[in-house]
Amino acid sequence: MSVRAVVPVAMRLSWLVLFALMIGEFVTDLPGPGWATTFLPALVVLALMVATTNLQARAAAPRGEPGPPVEVDPPVTGRWSALNSPADKVPSHGTHVYGQTYAIDIVADPETGEGEPPGRPAFRWFWPLFRRNQAFPAFGAPLLAVADATVVRASDGQRDHLSRTSLAGFLYLMLIEGNVRSIAGAHRVIGNHVILDLGDGTYAAYAHVRRGSLRVKAGDTVRAGQRIGSVGNSGNSSEPHLHVHLMDSPDLDDARGVPFIWRGVGVPANGETFTVDAAGERIAEAGERIDEAEERVAEARSGDVGGAG
Structure with missing residues (x-):
């Protein structure tokens, strides 16, 4: 798997971690101050998301001069x-x-x-x-x-x-x-x-x-x-x-x-x-209709051959 394909996966995982941290703050009573258990990790995840977003955009950018259209x-x-x-x-x-x-x-x-x-x-x-x-x-x-x-x-x-x-x-x-x-x-x-x-x-x-x-x-x-x-x-x-x-x-x-x-x-x-x-x-x-007609003719001929045998 290329870097271009890995980066969006990392970005989605970052979002999931952020949501998990937000939910955890409301439904659990984690030991220690909130800034250490939720706020600081959330900032780290947000920084990762920004980095992966920029990396994804740069990885997808064309390399060199564009070819002819x-x-x-x-x-x-x-x-x-x-x-x-x-x-x-x-x-x-x-x-x-x-x-x-x-x-x-x-x-x-x-x-x-x-x-x-x-x-x-x-x-x-x-x-x-x-x-x-x-x-x-x-x-x-x-x-x-x-x-x-x-x-x-x-x-x-x-x-x-x-x-x-x-x-x-x-x-x-x-x-x-x-x-x-x-x-x-x-x-x-x-x-x-x-x-x-x-x-x-x-x-x-x-x-x-x-x-x-x-x-x-x-x-x-x-x-x-x-x-x-x-x-x-x-x-x-x-x-x-x-x-x-x-x-x-x-x-x-x-x-x-x-x-x-x-x-x-x-x-x-x-x-x-x-x-x-x-x-x-x-x-x-019109080409589609011709193709379909040719397919029906071929199927009919195939059936005739099979029946004769």
Whole structure:
């Protein structure tokens, strides 16, 4: 196991020790003064947590100059806006951990005409505290394979929580919910997710997938543009959106980020809108139907041969 994989384990153990010390102070009567039995050990554990957090971030940082960006297809169709883009800063999310140095968040941003329902709800300082996911146009939008690939991991059992698009909700996400998920591990931070092996040591990670929406499982092969699931709001997510990034390992705790570029789009900057038509999705779905038909024909022929024998 590499240092990059060991460090997050040490950090989670530090959290557990800290919680144990806090609980022990309330339910037991340890001999000696409180500063010696609880406060001092807690300070040591906190220092260890800070050290392991910094070590984890530094261990996940790219080594040397980044290679050329890997060109892949966009993971969505329709009109979207970019947030937390590597076109504006690197690391795009303020950290290298989980291989997300060049990660990007995108939200559906459909044009609304007269008589059409409003688009994406805006952030509010005080009210409403939260919104249901159906209020956001990204929720349930198709997720597409960015290349011909093999599914390495597919998980969609976590719930889609309400939005965190108020000041109180956002603070709750950052200070409480996010820290609890960090202790639980990367799979809780990114929520429901899919990891694709694109070949040549490059992997694509899709985060915050909608619960129960995945159409693929580990070991499946997919075509570029094929629908693999839907956008959701699971994990550390303030609203329904897609977080996607490329990395050099399927293990989020051991991965380093890989730069990307989307065909026909590039790398959209923060606030930039872009539109992708659905031609690729239709071609991929047609390819799926052809593959399924060929499989049925092969099975039928196999059955005929067996019956004749």
